[in-house]
Amino acid sequence: MTETAAPPPAKLIAFEGGEGTGKSTQAARLAERLGARFTFEPGDTPIGQQLRRVLLDPEAGEGMHPRAEALLMAADRAQHVAEVVRPCLEAGQHVVTDRYLGSSLVYQGLGRGLGVDEVWALSRFATDSLEADVVVLLEVPPAVQADRLDRDLDRLERAGDDFHERVRTGFGELAERFGWVVVDGVGSIDEVEARVWAAIEDELA
Ligand code: TMP
Numbered sequence: 001m002t003e004t005a006a007p008p009p010a011k012l013i014a015f016e017g018g019e020g021t022g023k024s025t026q027a028a029r030l031a032e033r034l035g036a037r038f039t040f041e042p043g044d045t046p047i048g049q050q051l052r053r054v055l056l057d058p059e060a061g062e063g064m065h066p067r068a069e070a071l072l073m074a075a076d077r078a079q080h081v082a083e084v085v086r087p088c089l090e091a092g093q094h095v096v097t098d099r100y101l102g103s104s105l106v107y108q109g110l111g112r113g114l115g116v117d118e119v120w121a122l123s124r125f126a127t128d129s130l131e132a133d134v135v136v137l138l139e140v141p142p143a144v145q146a147d148r149l150d151r152d153l154d155r156l157e158r159a160g161d162d163f164h165e166r167v168r169t170g171f172g173e174l175a176e177r178f179g180w181v182v183v184d185g186v187g188s189i190d191e192v193e194a195r196v197w198a199a200i201e202d203e204l205a
Contacts, residue, residue: 010089011204014100014132018167019157020148021138021185022192027098029193034204036094037084041103042076045083051076056154064155066112070119073104078126086130094204100132102174107156110170111163134203136196137175138185142168 013030015023024040031038043052051072054060077100088095101123109119140148149157175182181199185192 010092010094011133012085012089012100012130013094013096013134013136013200013204014102015096015098015136015138016100016102016106016180017138017140017171017185018145018164020145021140022148022189023136023138023185024098025189026136026138026185026192026196027096029189030196031094031096033197034094034096036096037088038096038098039080039084040098041080041100042073045076045079047079048076051079056156058153058155058158060155066108066114069112070104070108070114070122073108074122074126077101077104077123081127081130097132100135101127102132102135102137102171102178102180105174106167106170110173111159111167113166116174134200135175135178135180136200137171137180137182138192138196139171139182140185144186 013036015027015030017023027040028038030036041048042055043049055064055069055072055076080097085095085097101120104119104123105116108114109116172182174180181203183192183195183199187195
């Protein structure tokens with residue numbers, strides 16, 4: 001009798017990048033291709049929806065303290081991992097998330113200046129140490145990002161040029177430090193999808 005090989009363990013794939021990079025579209029495309037659960041942060045649980053409202057409400061302006069912002073993002077992540085991500089992985093389904101802890105490292109760690117290591121520790125607590133297997137960073141030039149953002153801006157999108165410059169350069173720095181897969185996000189949706197697939201296909205085998 002031949003032994004049946006165990007199915008490959010389900011993988012967690014995270015898309016990261018600034019606003020207007022097309023990562024939500026690409027995350028959804030990849031999830032469809034893999035038959036994976038598509039999910040996102042912040043806000044893909046009932047509790048997360050409430051946290052997202054507080055986090056992005058423009059009325060809150062700059063009144064929210066950076067540490068409060070980091071803790072609320074971490075609270076959303078804790079709920080997201082417990083309620084959505086871990087159960088799917090344990091059931092053998094791949095998960096593709098539009099943003100994960102990399103966003104906290106960049107926006108709160110570097111953008112708000114709280115420090116990458118401190119925010120990492122907070123996220124490790126939130127996720128009970130569940131890291132993404134593959135992190136895809138979509139990069140597009142600032143002019144393309146601005147063109148794609150033709151709607152009312154939320155609280156973080158209004159956070160100012162210096163903050164956004166730290167976020168923009170921060171993504172590149174952390175991609176190098178942590179070995180994220182960097183993909184050029186300029187082009188049609190189909191072109192970028194093909195690029196993403198070519199870049200990560202082997203890691204998913
Ligand atoms: P979204 O526009 O991709 O839905 O993300 C909402 C905003 O939340 C976006 O400006 C990035 C920000 N964000 C953080 O600052 N830290 C985080 O950990 C996450 C997940 C998102």
